[in-house]
Amino acid sequence: MKFLEQTAYFKYGPNEFSKGSFQSLEEISLIHPNEVVWLNTIGLEHQVEMRHLIERHKLEPFLIKLLKDEDQSNKVIPMQDLLFLSINVLQADRMDLETEQMFFIVSPDFVWTIQEVADDHFHWIRDRIEDNSGIIRQKKGDYLLFLLLESIISNYQSTFDRIYSDPKFENLSHKEVGKPAFTAELEERKQQLFKVKKAVSSLRDTLLKCENATLTSLSISYFSELKEQSINLMNDIDFELYKMDSTTNLIFSVQGHRLNEIMKTLTIFSVIFIPLTFMAGIYGMNFENMPELSWRNGYFFLLGVMLLVGCVSVWIMKRNKWF
Known part of the structure; x- marks a missing residue:
């Protein structure tokens, strides 16, 4: 079954850890005493299997409808002891910076992540769980969600740094600025930054909704830290866009000066x-x-x-x- 091939689990507690895959749907259990289960599924097309898991674990039936929508905006929906998140995540490793749909179903005892494509945004979290590094094994599902969202922000930060540190745009001379190819590259770079800004802005709004969610079973204090990280990244992007606007004005100024000399x-x-x-x-x-x-x-x-x-x-x- 393709769903089983594309679904893996991490199960951990203060002194226990295990990971692997499943041979049948009946093996999948989201609730284990004194342990946190992280279930990760690749692909949004497994509607029958996901419906089966939701019904067997007696989760909120509204989740079935939410998971059917493969193209939706960022959402935060509290449900009894669950928190549902839908996020359009930027694929930072691709030059065209396309987005993928990602779902998070979170409770104190488990986190179920459903990714549209098999991009591994969370490899360092898996390593931390396996090596028992930090405090993750002592924490519940809300802390795992914090790390997952922090990984997405870190991914955006890396994308911004890659665009920002492009050597073509360092130590510019008037001769380089006047080239038509440079203007085209500058415009392409601006479009990339606008995509990153849109993704960060959307994630920031999602974190604000998470911070305002009323769930006694999940700690919302983590979202304040993530919100600050996203705001700082937004400020860095805005400053870089301001610098690029200044460069654009310089291009127009140089071209105007050359035209005036010719005239x-x-x-x-x-x-x-x-x-x-x-x-x-x-x-x-x-x-x-x-x-x-x-x-x-x-x-x-x-x-x-x-x-x-x-x-x-x-x-x-x-x-x-x-x-």
Whole structure:
């Protein structure tokens, strides 16, 4: 059965630990005295098996409907002694930063995580449980949920650091800023940060809902720490976006300065050659009665006048510091 192949468990207590998979649905038990069960399922298509587990453990029937919705916004729904969370988690290892749906069903005695894809966001938590590192084995399911959500935030932080530390955007020169390829890369980087910001903002709102949830069986003090972490990350992203907006303004400023230099050069040549072109146009007309055409030195006289007009134009522009 595919559900059994894609479902694994961690079971732990202060002095006990075990992990593995199941051979049949009847082996799956979410409740063990003095132990916490972490059940992890990959894939959202196992509706029949998940319904069977919910009904056999007499969990809230509303969970069946919630798990059927494979495309939903972040939700926090308290249910008796359970807490249901639905989160769109950013796949930070992918360059396109797509999201996956993830469900959490949490009680003091068990945590059931259901992931859309097999991305391992939580490997360090498994290692900590197995090595009995820290206080996780002394805590209940709410602390495990805290670590799971903290891992997601840490994943977002790593994604932000990867985008932020791109060497292409360090020690920029005006020559690099003016390249069209740089502008395209900058815009792509901004779009990536906007995706991370959206994911962090959504997770922050989820943590606020968790903090306000009224469940006596679960501790909500952990969510305050997670909320602070998400807010700090949001501030870092906003500051980086502000810097990128400044870089964008610099690009426009450099491009505008270059355009002004080009227009100034063209204007100088226009001011010099427009009157010369005017004079050349007059004496290029084919009228019979043009006395100057019969002058012996008329050609040289006109060249001298043109040279004088050109020099006067240059002198006027230099005097007014136009270049």
